[in-house]
Amino acid sequence: MIALGARRVFLCGEAVDMRMGIDALSAVVVGRLQRDPNAGDVFVFVGKQANRLKALCWDRDGFWLCAKRLAGGRFVVPRISRSDGLPSALELSHADWQLLLDGIVVRDRVLLHRFGRCGEKERTAIMRA
Secondary structure, three states: OOOOOOOOEEEEOOOEOOOOOHHHHHHHHHHOOOOOHHHOOEEEEEEOOOOEEEEEEEEOOEEEEEEEEOOOOOOOOOOOEOOOOOEOEEEEOHHHHHHHHHOOOOOOOOOOOOOOOOOHHHHHHHHHO
């Protein structure tokens, strides 16, 4: 698989025809998602039956097109669109990308409160106690 490094990963919010190749998927990126396919970002597309996934990426001197077909089950992806009805692209973190590939569904993302570092005032109060 392509090393993601600092690449951003975008998931297309609409199912696409999995018979599409590099040129057709690049046209989807430009026409529907309104992004530049040559920017080095990874664009992920899922088929209508949600058992196939393709990732399109520009790499220095050409495109990579990677495909994955599940032997069983489906990819669970959100269907998202803009207010004008056109499909949108959801930016995935590298962790979300890995979860998608591994078949782990994250429905409600809740940021839990974590204790931060003590400020100087709190540190002084702790040391005096």
